[in-house]
Amino acid sequence: MSILLNGGSGKTAPRIAALLAANKIPFLLGSRQGPGAGSGGHPAVTFDMSDESTWAKALEKTSIKAFVDLAKEQGVSRIVLCAGTTAAVGKDGMGRAWERLAKSGIDYAVLRLSCFMENLTEPGVAFTIGKFNEFDTATRDGKIPFVSADDVAEVAYHALTDGKSYNCDLRVLGPKNLTYDQVAETFSEVLGRKIEHVKLDEVGRIDGLLRAGLPEYFAQFLTRLELFASQDGELGSSDVVETLRGHPAKSLGKFVEENKSVWLPSSVPLVDDMSRRVYD
Incomplete structure (x- = not known):
């Protein structure tokens, strides 16, 4: 298993990267800022969801071959999407990606976050x-x-790596x-x-x-x-953080x-x- 983390210079991806590294799970950080965005010696590559020309290099170095529309045919086993409180299936924005995920047959989780x-x-x-x-x-x-972004990262880590996929949205509060x-x-x-x-x-x-x-x-x-x-x-309100992490948020x-x-x-x-x- 290899994992591509988009938003490599954001609040959550570097924290997830640290958890994956500690557990020796292969991953790659994708960021619009390119290889220099990697922290802690983590591998990074130029990756912009709005620019398909940046996809190839990232996908050469991870088992993830494309996003949602190509994922199933390319063998992607799971996608975890971070969205906001207002996200809903089919709604403009992240809701469109959520809808496609739900219909794709790929294992997934949608993390609906509040303010960091x-x-x-x-x-x-x-x-x-x-x-x-x-x-x-x-x-x-x-x-x-x-x-806390630390709590979000731990929930995301579990959503990515737990043996059983959640295949639903999780309020992370x-x-x-x-x-x-x-x-x-x-x-x-x-x-x-x-x-x-x-x-x-x-x-x-x-x-x-x-x-x-x-x-x-x-x-x-x-x-x-x-x-x-x-x-x-x-x-x-939600007990997702406590349930997945084993201690309170x-x-x-x-x-x-x-x-x-x-x-x-x-x-x-x-x-x-x-x-x-x-x-x-």
């Missing part, structure tokens, strides 16, 4: 928490079951639904200083992201996700404790281009 805890370590959020003791969203009082106000309270408790959640409307959120340097499409996309969450669109408090150096004032540069764009 790791998003809170992204440079923009880390900067505003570290320098201004606050962060902004348009999520208002919506509740989200934040999940954190242990508790939290508002961003509660997230701020957790930060305050762990970091030992008051952290505030600033609630913005749609226009204000998009404007702030644009001034932070994000492309307009991405700023609108992120804001739409937050507005969806503000209506409890992400709300949910990581709590936000533990995650912040493990990564608290990211949000310390001393971690923030004295001069930062983003701060000038957003806060001048």
